[in-house]
Every structure is written in structure tokens, then in C-alpha cells.
Amino acid sequence: MDTQNKSRSDDELVQLAANGENQAFEELVFRYKNALYQYLKALVQDEGAAGDLFQEVFLALFNHAADFKAQGKVKSWLFLTARNKAFNFLRDHKALTSLDQQDEEGNEIWHETLPDDSLPPLEQLTSCETAQRIRECINALPPAQRDVIYLRQYLSFKEIAQMLHKPLGTVLADGHRAIQKVRNSLTQGEIL
Amino acid sequence: MTCKEWIKFEEGEKTSQQLAQWKAHLKTCASCREHEALSQAIGQALVPSAAPATLVDAVFAKTTRKQPLWIRWKKVLVGGMAALFIAAGVYGFHQRTTPFNQAELVTYMSESNQDDYYTFSSELDLFEQEF
Numbered sequence: 478m479d480t481q482n483k484s485r486s487d488d489e490l491v492q493l494a495a496n497g498e499n500q501a502f503e504e505l506v507f508r509y510k511n512a513l514y515q516y517l518k519a520l521v522q523d524e525g526a527a528g529d530l531f532q533e534v535f536l537a538l539f540n541h542a543a544d545f546k547a548q549g550k551v552k553s554w555l556f557l558t559a560r561n562k563a564f565n566f567l568r569d570h571k572a573l574t575s576l577d578q579q580d581e582e583g584n585e586i587w588h589e590t591l592p593d594d595s596l597p598p599l600e601q602l603t604s605c606e607t608a609q610r611i612r613e614c615i616n617a618l619p620p621a622q623r624d625v626i627y628l629r630q631y632l633s634f635k636e637i638a639q640m641l642h643k644p645l646g647t648v649l650a651d652g653h654r655a656i657q658k659v660r661n662s663l664t665q666g667e668i669l
Numbered sequence: 670m671t672c673k674e675w676i677k678f679e680e681g682e683k684t685s686q687q688l689a690q691w692k693a694h695l696k697t698c699a700s701c702r703e704h705e706a707l708s709q710a711i712g713q714a715l716v717p718s719a720a721p722a723t724l725v726d727a728v729f730a731k732t733t734r735k736q737p738l739w740i741r742w743k744k745v746l747v748g749g750m751a752a753l754f755i756a757a758g759v760y761g762f763h764q765r766t767t768p769f770n771q772a773e774l775v776t777y778m779s780e781s782n783q784d785d786y787y788t789f790s791s792e793l794d795l796f797e798q799e800f
């Protein structure tokens with residue numbers, strides 16, 4: 478394994494991969510494999526399907542490396558491709574009625590008043606048990622909110638906004654709303 | 670700024686002056702502290718585990734470690750030849766063995782072995798006698 482590749486930027490690696498430098502492509506795979514697999518699994522909630530889509534995303538990168546022009550956006554491109562493939566998969570499997578509906582539902586909740594200080598405080602947030610519960614709560618969220626929570630782990634809100642062609646304010650609001658939902662289900666044990 | 674504005678703002682980018690203001694606000698506001706703690710807890714809960722190595726291998730097998738066309742054709746040819754030989758062998762064996770049932774086969778083999786043994790030993794005797 479070429480140790481020099483580890484210090485290279487995504488853009489440099491894509492450029493090298495486009496010129497047939499196989500180790501540069503493999504470094505990109507190693508760099509993003511865990512996050513992409515986690516993201517796909519979170520969206521489609523099916524390990525087999527996530528595995529298939531995972532391969533498709535990297536095959537697309539390999540095949541299109543030469544056409545890659547968006548500087549500084551390899552990571553966004555990978556997650557956007559994964560996202561599109563996941564939503565296509567869900568649509569084809571009738572698991573997702575419509576993305577618009579998800580947005581509608583989300584916006585509706587956003588217009589509700591946010592929880593105030595009267596809610597019971599969260600305790601021991603860092604314990605393993607809570608981590609498990611947090612994951613359960615997040616995975617029980619509607620796809621659009623689950624999406625923003627996971628995306629936030631890999632990209633900044635600014636990058637997410639650019640990637641989804643949404644105003645930064647909307648993305649921040651989506652993210653905040655999703656976090657509040659997690660908070661509510663943790664403190665109240667409510668089923669989302 | 671209200672807490673709601675602060676929290677939205679907290680997710681975005683901040684100048685060093687705004688960062689100082691935010692930290693000062695956190696000290697006085699339990700609600701924002703909790704939000705901050707939850708964001709961090711979510712981050713910890715969602716640290717990705719390793720993607721299965723078989724998936725990574727599958728990607729490499731289709732991209733960087735894909736064998737050249739002629740090697741794949743060679744494999745197809747060799748595999749095809751082997752399959753043909755096996756098929757021919759199975760067919761031949763089948764042809765030879767189908768006329769017998771198992772008991773007949775055992776009898777036949779023991780008889781013929783016996784015959785062979787006698788022929789061989791008598792030949793050996795003759796051979797030894799010649800010298």
C-alpha cells in the first residue's frame with residue numbers, strides 16, 4: 478500500500494485514479510468505505526441491499542474518475558451518489574412513497590413550537606446503553622430526518638446544503654428538528 | 670440571540686468572537702448545553718464500524734484487481750475443457766457400469782481378478798522356470 482496516498486487530498490487521488498493509478502482509487506475506497514456503508518445501511522435498512530449499493534457507488538467512481546471535475550467535492554459526490562441510489566432502491570421497493578411527502582412532514586413539525594426547558598434533562602448521555610438507544614431512536618426516524626442526522630456525521634451543514642441544493646437555513650432546521658426528535662424519544666420514551 | 674437562533678447558529682460556522690459568545694451562552698443556558706451534549710452523544714453513537722472486507726474485495730475485483738480479458742478467457746477455456754472431460758468421463762463410466770447391478774459387478778471383479786492372478790502367477794512360474 479502506497480503510504481504517500483494517505484496524505485493526498487481526495488481531488489489528487491481522483492486525478493491519479495483517472496490516470497490508471499489503482500492504489501489511488503483503493504485509498505479512496507479505504508477512506509470512505511465505513512462511512513458510506515453505514516450511511517447506506519441507515520437509509521435502506523437492509524444489509525444485503527446496502528452491500529450491493531456500496532459496490533455500485535465505488536464502481537461509478539471508478540468508471541467516472543476521468544470525468545470528475547468538481548474540485549473539493551469528491552466526498553459530497555460519493556454521499557450524493559449513495560443517497561440517490563438508496564432512494565431509487567427504496568422507491569423501486571415501494572418503501573418510500575415520495576420524497577416530497579417526507580419534506581412536507583418535516584416542515585410541518587418544524588413549524589411546531591420547539592420543546593422548552595420544562596422537559597426532563599438527559600442523563601448519562603455517554604453510556605453504551607444510551608448510545609444503543611440513540612441509534613434505535615435515529616433509525617426509527619422518518620427517512621428524511623434519519624438522512625440529515627447521518628449526513629451530518631460525514632459532512633458539514635454547509636456541504637449538505639450545497640449537495641442537496643437546499644438553503645443552509647433549511648438544512649440547519651432539518652438537522653435541529655431531527656435532533657429534537659431524538660431528544661424527545663430519549664426523554665419521553667415515545668415511539669416515533 | 671434566542672436559544673433557537675443560537676442552536677441553529679451553533680451548527681454553522683462561527684468567527685472566533687462568535688465562538689466566545691456561544692461558549693459564554695452555554696455556561697448560562699441548560700437547554701443549549703443539553704443540545705450540545707446530545708449532538709456529541711449522537712456523534713459518538715454513530716461512529717461507523719468497519720464495512721465488511723468481502724464488500725471491499727468485491728469492489729476491487731471489479732475495478733483495480735480485475736484480471737485482463739485474456740486471463741479471464743483462459744480461465745473460461747480451461748474451465749470449459751475440464752468440464753468437458755469430466756462430462757465425458759462421467760458419460761463413459763455411466764455407459765460402462767449401467768449394464769451391471771452392484772452384486773454382478775462385485776462378482777465380476779472378484780472373478781476376473783482371480784483369473785488375472787492365476788494367469789499372472791502361472792506366467793511367473795514359466796518365467797522363473799526358463800532361467
Ligand SMILES: [Zn+2]
Binds near residue numbers: 672675694698701702
Ligand atoms: Zn440557550
